[in-house]
Amino acid sequence: MKEGRYHRQWLLDSWDQDKVGSARVFIAGVGALGSVAALNLAMMGVGELILADYDTIEVSNLSRQLLFREDDIGRNKAEVAREFLLEVNPDVSVKAFPSNITEVPKSEYEGCNLIIDGLDTFEARRWLNSLAVDIRKPLIHGGIYGWWGNIQVVVPYVTPCLECHPLTPRRELEQPCTPKGEKRKKNGGENRGEVTPAVATVSCIIGGLQAQEAVKIILGLKPFDSYLFYDGLSGVFTSVKLERNPKCVVCGEEYATESIEFEINPEENIRELKERIKKALGLSDPVNVTYAARIISDDEKVGDAVREGNYLFIYDKTKTKPFKVKIRLS
Ligand SMILES: [Zn+2]
Structure with missing residues (x-):
């Protein structure tokens, strides 16, 4: 029934x-x-x-x-x-x-x-x-x-x-x-x-x-x-029993409220920068790097493409939101 x-x-x-x-x-x-x-x-x-x-x-x-x-x-x-x-x-x-x-x-x-x-x-x-x-x-x-x-x-x-x-x-x-x-x-x-x-x-x-x-x-x-x-x-x-990680790049409070500061060498190209960011943040595959809504190609030199104090957005296919990275030229 x-x-x-x-x-x-x-x-x-x-x-x-x-x-x-x-x-x-x-x-x-x-x-x-x-x-x-x-x-x-x-x-x-x-x-x-x-x-x-x-x-x-x-x-x-x-x-x-x-x-x-x-x-x-x-x-x-x-x-x-x-x-x-x-x-x-x-x-x-x-x-x-x-x-x-x-x-x-x-x-x-x-x-x-x-x-x-x-x-x-x-x-x-x-x-x-x-x-x-x-x-x-x-x-x-x-x-x-x-x-x-x-x-x-x-x-x-x-x-x-x-x-x-x-x-x-x-x-x-x-x-x-x-x-x-x-x-x-x-x-x-x-x-x-x-x-x-x-x-x-x-x-x-x-x-x-x-x-x-x-x-x-x-x-x-x-x-x-x-x-x-x-x-x-x-x-x-x-x-x-696991504790939350305040530095977690998905749910960490530090990440949610601030961008990630990342020292960038103006002489390196975007491909090299991606490799470094990938290692530092444990990303599996940064797909794109954008600056002022423009996708920067892998061969471009960082110093030519970006300005100090501005932000880069790193898109990784394992995340739904991009990483906001504050540019600090070394
Ligand atoms: Zn988390």
Whole structure:
């Protein structure tokens, strides 16, 4: 009986199905983790799910991506996931974007209560983290590698973001989760990197935890605020309390209120400057440097292109906002 669908959830003191039913959740990537999170949230009756994944289903996905069947091979993940979820629970509405997460309109992210990170590359995660902080939406990060998994809830400007501690073990886990030997596709010319071991049981645990933190946030309960590491071989969960980094280039107060002062040698060219900035700020790929709204080409000499005391804007594809760099000629 339809009215009885959520009966067992209602038995929880803290449950409010009206809140759950009017929530919207953005799920970035519906692979191993995103499939599990989406299925759980749909079953719980979360009002609207927005799915984004440009990838198509391959046979090796079927060992752990719960929403896909043999007949779906070759079809887009977000679209197939949408059909599956609507069959599981016709009460929910599901929107599918068969595209890269960077191509989904920003309004779709802004209209959500929170964002779930079901991505499989470090670079895409950094972009999503940067966006979540920018629009102040909680981000529920999950990562898996073989028998290991991890989860972290980012509440912008309250808990550390993924960029606050880029050297935590998390980085080890932020590799693509497709098994060895599987052919990777190029995503808009971007190489998605090495494939790593993955097993369905670990993605169910981590994706399930992501869905649980999501529904807790929707219900107004306090989300888990540490970094949680799961070792499936020993069956141990370890939580590590992280502090926010005031110098974080995404959520740090120092960065948010001021530009970065950077000494610039007038004799060097833009290419050399980019290399230095890349190292200093831990950027993966500064795409452009602009000065007075003009993109400066790599071969231009810095001294010819800019003036002391003015600002350069450095665009990095892992960030949604450029870095503002104050020019101090050496
Ligand atoms: Zn941060």
